[in-house]
Amino acid sequence: MSEFIRETELSQEALLEASMVERPEKNEPLGPLFWICVGWLALNIIGAIFANVLPVQSPLNQDYNFVNSAPSLHHIFGTDDLGRDIFARVVYGSRVSIAVGVGAMVIGFGIGAPLGMLAAYRRGRFDTFVTTVMYVLLAFPAIIAVIAVLSFWTPRSMLKIILVIGFASVPLVYRVIRTATLAIATKDYVIAAKVQGATDRRILMKELLPNIAPIGISFLLIGIATVVTLEGALAFLGLSVNPPTPSWGNMINESRTVLAENPWLVLFPSLALCLFLLCLNFIGDRMRSHYDVTEVKL
Amino acid sequence: MSTNPDKLLVVNNLATTFNTSAGPLPAVGGVSFDLNKNETLGIVGESGSGKTVLARTVMGLQPRTNVTVTGSVLLNGHEMVGVSEDEKRKYWGTEVAMVFQDPMTSLNPVMRIGKQIDETLRVRLGMSKNDAKAKAIELLELVGIPSPSQRYSAFPGQLSGGMRQRVVIATALACSPKLLMADEPTTGLDVTIQAQILNLLEDLKEQFHMSVVLITHDLGVVATRTSRIIVMYAGRIVEMGTTREVFTNHRMPYTRALLESSPKVSNPSHTRLITIPGRPPNLLKLNQGCSFAPRCAYATDRCHQQRPELQIAEEPGHSFACWNPLPSKREAATR
Numbered sequence: 001m002s003e004f005i006r007e008t009e010l011s012q013e014a015l016l017e018a019s020m021v022e023r024p025e026k027n028e029p030l031g032p033l034f035w036i037c038v039g040w041l042a043l044n045i046i047g048a049i050f051a052n053v054l055p056v057q058s059p060l061n062q063d064y065n066f067v068n069s070a071p072s073l074h075h076i077f078g079t080d081d082l083g084r085d086i087f088a089r090v091v092y093g094s095r096v097s098i099a100v101g102v103g104a105m106v107i108g109f110g111i112g113a114p115l116g117m118l119a120a121y122r123r124g125r126f127d128t129f130v131t132t133v134m135y136v137l138l139a140f141p142a143i144i145a146v147i148a149v150l151s152f153w154t155p156r157s158m159l160k161i162i163l164v165i166g167f168a169s170v171p172l173v174y175r176v177i178r179t180a181t182l183a184i185a186t187k188d189y190v191i192a193a194k195v196q197g198a199t200d201r202r203i204l205m206k207e208l209l210p211n212i213a214p215i216g217i218s219f220l221l222i223g224i225a226t227v228v229t230l231e232g233a234l235a236f237l238g239l240s241v242n243p244p245t246p247s248w249g250n251m252i253n254e255s256r257t258v259l260a261e262n263p264w265l266v267l268f269p270s271l272a273l274c275l276f277l278l279c280l281n282f283i284g285d286r287m288r289s290h291y292d293v294t295e296v297k298l
Numbered sequence: 299m300s301t302n303p304d305k306l307l308v309v310n311n312l313a314t315t316f317n318t319s320a321g322p323l324p325a326v327g328g329v330s331f332d333l334n335k336n337e338t339l340g341i342v343g344e345s346g347s348g349k350t351v352l353a354r355t356v357m358g359l360q361p362r363t364n365v366t367v368t369g370s371v372l373l374n375g376h377e378m379v380g381v382s383e384d385e386k387r388k389y390w391g392t393e394v395a396m397v398f399q400d401p402m403t404s405l406n407p408v409m410r411i412g413k414q415i416d417e418t419l420r421v422r423l424g425m426s427k428n429d430a431k432a433k434a435i436e437l438l439e440l441v442g443i444p445s446p447s448q449r450y451s452a453f454p455g456q457l458s459g460g461m462r463q464r465v466v467i468a469t470a471l472a473c474s475p476k477l478l479m480a481d482e483p484t485t486g487l488d489v490t491i492q493a494q495i496l497n498l499l500e501d502l503k504e505q506f507h508m509s510v511v512l513i514t515h516d517l518g519v520v521a522t523r524t525s526r527i528i529v530m531y532a533g534r535i536v537e538m539g540t541t542r543e544v545f546t547n548h549r550m551p552y553t554r555a556l557l558e559s560s561p562k563v564s565n566p567s568h569t570r571l572i573t574i575p576g577r578p579p580n581l582l583k584l585n586q587g588c589s590f591a592p593r594c595a596y597a598t599d600r601c602h603q604q605r606p607e608l609q610i611a612e613e614p615g616h617s618f619a620c621w622n623p624l625p626s627k628r629e630a631a632t633r
Contacts, residue, residue: 124363188404195357196418196469197391206417210408293453294407 034286037279044276048094057085059092059246068262078264080255086265089246090272096240096247097273100162101228105220107166112173113216117204119174120181131178134171142168143230150239158241161234165227176219180212214288221284225277232273248273305372306477306509307333307356312369312379314348314355323581325351327533328369333477338503338510340520340541342556343530346578349513350399352530353481355379356511357394358386374476391422395470397499399482401462405454411465412438412450418472437468440505442498460491467498474506481513496523517560521545526615529553532579532589535608539616549611549623552590588621596622 047054063075063083071078077086115134119127149164150156184190190207198207232249234240240250248269255265314326326348333339341349354360356371358378371378374393378386398404406414415437416430425433431450438446441464454462463483470478480499484492500523503510514520520527520541527544529537529552537550548554558572576593585591591601600621608617612626 123361188398188400189406191359192396192398192404192466192469193406193417195359195390195394195396196472197387197422198417199387199421202417202421206409207406211406294455 028289028292030286030290034283037282037286040275040279041283044094044272045098047091048098051092051095054091056091057088059084059088060244061085061088068258068265070264077268078262080251080262080265081258084244086251086268089251090248090268093246093248093251093269094272094276096158096245097228097231097249098276099158100165100231100247101224103162104165104169104227105223107163108169108173108223109216109220111167112170113177115170116174116177117181117208117212120178121185121200121204121208127178130174134174137171138175142172143233146230146234147237147239150234156239156242161231161240165230169223169227173219173223177212177216180215181208184208184211214292218284218288221280224280228273228277304334305332306335306337306374307511308370308372309356310370310372312352312355312371313367314351314360315366315368317364317366318582320582322366324584325533325581326355327584329530329533329535330369331528331535331538333509333511335476335509336503336507337526338500338512338524340524340527341511341513341530342515342517342520342527344515344556344574344578346581347530348533349515349530350481351533353396353479353511353513357390357396357479391418391473391475393475394477394479395473395475397463397466397470397478397480397483400486401459401466402486404466405462405469407454410451410453411457412452414465415469415472418469422473434468434472437471438465440471440502441465441468442494443468459487460494463487463491463495464498467495467502471502471506476508478503478508478510479513480510482515483512484516484519485514492519499523517557529556532584533581534589535619536590537618538608539611539613539618543611543613543616547611547613547616547627549618549626550590550620551594551596551622551624553618554624555593588619596624598622 047056057075061084063079063085065083066072066075066079067083068081069075069079075085075087077090079085080089115130119130146164146168150161153160153164185208190203193203193207228248231240231247232252235247235250236253236256238253241247243250243254251269252266252273255262255269259266309332310330312326312329313324316323316325329352331339341352343349355367356373356378358371358381360367367379369379373389376389376393378389405411409417412431412434415434416425416427419425419430419433420427435446435450438449443449443461443464449457449461454465457465463486467483478499483499484495487495496519499510499512502508512520512524524541526539527541528535529544529550531552537544537548537553539547544553545557548557552574555572555574559574561569561571574593579585579589579592585602587600587602587604588594588597588606591597594601598621604621606619606621608619610617612628
């Protein structure tokens, strides 16, 4: 009998130990590919900002010795039908593309995200009202609205394009952030923080924001990618920045007439766009798994 | 404001009704009870009997829409029903705190556990960063977390369920509340850890001079740790009394059915567990009589027609709601 008791005591202790097992805190490594992507993005952004200082030819300069030429030593990406250097135009074009992509998303998130969080947290009439308005806006095809506004709001400038696309993206951002917040706002830890006397502002900033951030960031990156392509589509319709200012989008657009003779003209801006988006998405994905503390890593 | 200084909590005719699309759902239907200082009160009942809604209503925690609360909750003299959230916030944490059912979801997964505790200390008690950290580590040690200064910077995902529930308790105790509501604090934990957590709550209750409301469906949990028990059924109190009275001299058939349906170690092996026939009632379609009548072996026509109110039993503080109560011990003896 006494042996039996000792045995159970031992197992009690063992159980207590087991309940206190410490799990290692070890983040998933970011990996070399992550840093290659960061490097590529940095290169893109530096190129966009310092294009006039860097040893890049003028994107408007026409070299009549090389018209519609393939890549060569003079023009490493080749030239277009007006003899303009494609490399220079890709570098300068990134200015418009990156600025529109990031700028529009800053507006979209700046308005949509706080509204979405507030609506999902407060619920009630405010939520009903804002959600109804946003869903009505969502029901209207955004591309039509963007085209309509840009057609009449002349002369077009980059700022106007950023504003229009930015505002058009608000309902989408609102819906994603509101849904994400709804899922978190009813969690016990939010209620727990509330009954510890946390104010609404604290709950929004410390409990909700960090928990919806991963969803927000992934959507932000997809959003930037979508806006860059949307700017291309607008350029295709002649509704983006006025030529001859290059953007990746309007370069792809202009090249459609000479696609058969000069594929380089469509290849390089497309490649630049593609790599930019790929890097953004890859960075977002790696960062999400690297900084994720919610899952136990063994 | 409070008439009786010994009463920490006075609940009077409290009712919580959810306005659903299928009609009003009376999750708590007119409940009155009180709680003394330094007392542990157990609230037991089946799933869906309104225990959790009652606890949350007492705390003043309801969804912002589609709910109607009537009655009164006096917490240490402060009314909690029908007051603004800002008003209630003054008492949350310092007067009343809550331990939740599932420790897996009651900690913010992206905040270090120490931060979750000292956050409260800094906001509510205005402590400095260093003081709050020292106090948080002290609290972690108090709830039995080994090497608390290292665990201070751990994330909830790195702790086991039992450890997390200890952290939840530490968070709740941060501002030394006078009342601790523990809503099924051990349901999400395995049996060996359950006893540890319950013993911890008991120790802390003494240390902090708190009152505790222990909500559970497990009668074994309340048997030794509470001084009084409330038995709930379909959103109402059906029996209330000292733990001893409720366990040994219960009058309401539901209480007996509940007690009989818990397994006993003294039973010979392979004893078939007694269950309560039928299902808990649909709160949307409550009958006008006793809500337990459809499942009750003793039910008469009157039980189906007329709802019994709580009536005083022989012992002081013991009351039950039943038309055909089981004979009391004294009655049984004289028979």
